[in-house]
Amino acid sequence: MIEIKNLHKSYQIGASSLHVLKGIDFSVEDGDLVAIMGSSGSGKSTLLNILGMLDTSDVGTYDLDKIRIADMNEKKAANYRNKFLGFVFQSFNLINYKNALENVALPLYYQGISRKERQKTALTYLDKVGLKDWADHLPSELSGGQKQRVAIARALASNPKVLLADEPTGALDSTTSLEVMALIQKINNEGKTILVVTHEHDIAKMCKRIVHLKDGVIVDDKKIKQNVIKNV
Amino acid sequence: MFNIERWKEIFQSIKKNKLRTALSGMTVSLGILIFIILFGLGEGLKNSYSDLFLNEANNVIFIYPGKTTKPYGGFKTNRIIELKNEDVLDLQNEFSSSIEFVNPRLFVNETIKYKLESFQFDINAVGPSNQQIEKHVLMKGRYINEKDIEEKNKVTTIGRLVARDIFRGEDPIGKFINLGSRAFKVVGVFQDTSGDTEENKLIIPYTTRQQILKGTDVIGTLALTFDQSIGGSGAVKLSNNIKSFLKKKKSIDPSDPSGIRVRNIADEIDRSLQFANALQIIVTFVGIGTLIAGIIGISNIMVFIVKERTKELGIRKALGAQPTEIIKMILSESIFITTLSGFFGMILGIIILSSLDSGALQDYFITRAGVDFGIAFFATVILIVFGVIAGYVPAKRAASIKPILALRDE
Structure with missing residues (x-):
């Protein structure tokens, strides 16, 4: 599904340049659930942003579902993001003046799907995350866990190939973290490829594979026995 | 451009951000409102000037005799020039094709008495054509006529205010008032729409006055x-011709600025209207200033809106919004708000102007304040166009920002 070779990325900070990713080689199989770990500054978020086409690399290649992602203009990138990728952010990033249903329906709007169809699909995904009854609530009327579930529903709404989650439990307490991770496991079990960036070992152990990043290089990459969450 | 789905998005954004919408709308409305009111008041000012001269015949030429300042044709300098009755006939014959009326005038200084009471009013000894030249409107009786001139009758037509002050409700027609030592019979009362000055005058035949002055034929x-x-x-040419005709007749140096002076009312009106136009231009300039302030205001608000929405735009981009979609969204919103509030301001301005248009404004020398709809419309469209341009720059920048940077913006 994902094939990355010799990826480099530097940031220009004033006169000096900060080399964040120093040659990443990395691939993800279809249906995998990968945790990307590392301390802050290890480059894990940068890697995820490049994977999500939110940022661009300096050197290296990136293939997503056998499509080369390189030198795309904004228009094409937007199109690919919409079709191939779903995002889940630490701070949810819901649009605060839209209710849960409208937030979930937004990626479908950018696919040019009709309003009726959008609402129907969005409601299906809201139901999937257990928030059908909260469809007409604004984000400010939802708890943190509920917001993240809405965000996950939104990420799924366009039926992407890969779900990218950047510290999805970073802003949640342990109980709601478990709820969210259980949801992610459930979606993964249905066949979706998911990448989770986290710095929490507990969360990482709920994935199928852990990739450790340190100072811009992968220091460890191993499959683990997944800690499956039951009875949440 | 028209896309029902996008408009639904825009209406939602407008509805959910009332303060922002109100602020940007108000800036535009206020800009156009102030422009229209200022422009309308400027028009009113100009109208007042136009009206000022409307009440007086503007096809009038005045001729004043004076003292020569240059020796000429054997005459010394400082000779006093006098106009005489024969000059009236000569002018009428010479310029018969273009002259309508000629009105000789003598200013009379006599005490006015009625039943032992004294009054102070201006007395003009004139011909019957004075009525047409000054646009006097008869209220009662008759104006002095040709017969009075011929027979040198001791009759007078008096202004409305003169009648009110002297007769106090009594019917003045047929009554006698003393001008100096002679009794004059009141034959009529006139009014004048141009103001009190004319209505405070008594009109007598100029020939009667000349006879009283020991049979002179001199005209003031x-x-x-x-x-x-x-x-x-043609009027300017005529007044020049009259001047040179009279100068030749009275043996005055053609280059003498004094001796005979000719004043052309049309010329003066032109100059006054030029002044009024200049005022209008200044007022319009101030109006355009507020319009520009409005444009700057909407630019500021657009920058602020885009800044405020950076994160939202980042989210939209992450979800697959294309840059052009972002630009269209922001621009459509800004066009919608500016158009709506621009026309609201325009209509409000026109309503305020027309409701102002009453007597109260007359005190401030403003008549029929109003604005041409075409100009109002044009100004509104200009503001909208600039509002769009002002919105495009930040929208373009927001659309090209990387979604990751936008998402980091807290």
């Missing part, structure tokens, strides 16, 4: 009206 000044079809340049 001359006023004459000309056929309006000769136009502005």
Whole structure:
């Protein structure tokens, strides 16, 4: 599904340049659930942003579902993001003046799907995350866990190939973290490829594979026995 | 451009951000409102000037005799020039094709008495054409006529205010008032829409006055009206011709600035209207200033809106919004708000102007304040166009920002 070779990325900070990713080689199989770990500054978020086409690399290649992602203009990138990728952010990033249903329906709007169809699909995904009854609530009327579930529903709404989650439990307490991770496991079990960036070992152990990043290089990459969450 | 789905998005954004919408809308409304009101008041100012001269015949030329300042034709300098009755006839014959009326005028200084009471009013000894030249409107009786001139009758037509002050409700017609030592019979009362000055006058035949002055045929000044079809340049030419005709007749150096002076009302009106136009231009300039302030205001608000929405735009981009979609969204919103509030301001301005248009404004020398709809519309469209341009720059920047940077923006 994902094939990355010799990826480099530097940031220009004033006169000096900060080399964040120093040659990443990395691939993800279809249906995998990968945790990307590392301390802050290890480059894990940068890697995820490049994977999500939110940022661009300096050197290296990136293939997503056998499509080369390189030198795309904004228009094409937007199109690919919409079709191939779903995002889940630490701070949810819901649009605060839209209710849960409208937030979930937004990626479908950018696919040019009709309003009726959008609402129907969005409601299906809201139901999937257990928030059908909260469809007409604004984000400010939802708890943190509920917001993240809405965000996950939104990420799924366009039926992407890969779900990218950047510290999805970073802003949640342990109980709601478990709820969210259980949801992610459930979606993964249905066949979706998911990448989770986290710095929490507990969360990482709920994935199928852990990739450790340190100072811009992968220091460890191993499959683990997944800690499956039951009875949440 | 028209896309029902996008408009639904825009309406939602507008509805959910009332303060922002109100702020940007108000800036535009206020800009156009102030422009229209200022422009309308400027028009009113100009109208007042136009009206000022509307009440007086503007096809009038005044001729004043004076003292020569140059020796000429054997005469010394400082000779006093006098106009005489024969000059009236000569002018009428010479310029018969363009002159309508000639009105000789003598200013009379006599005490006015009625039933032992004294009054102070101006007395003009004139011909019957004074009525047309000054646009006097008869209220009662008759104006002095040709017969009075011929017979040198001791009759007078009096202004409305003169009648009110002297007779206090009594019918003045047929009553006698003393002008100096002679009794004059009141034959009529007139009014004048141009103001109190004319209504405070008594009119007597100029020949009667000349007879009282021991049979002289000297005239103080001359006023004459000309056929309006000769136009502005024709009027200037006519007054020049009259001047040189009289100078030749009275043996005055053609280059002498004094001796005979000729004043052309049309010329003066032109100059006053130029002044009014200048005022209008200044007022319009101030109005355009507020319009520009409005444009700057909407620019500021657009920058602020885009800044405020950076994160939202980042989210939209992460979800697959294309840059052009972002630009269209912000621009459509800004066009919608500016158009709506621009026309609201325009209509409000027009309503305020028309409700102001009453007597109260007359005190401030403003008549029929109003604005041409075409100008109002044009100004509104200009503001909208600039509002769009002002919105495009930040929208373009927001659309090209990387979604990751936008998402980091807290």
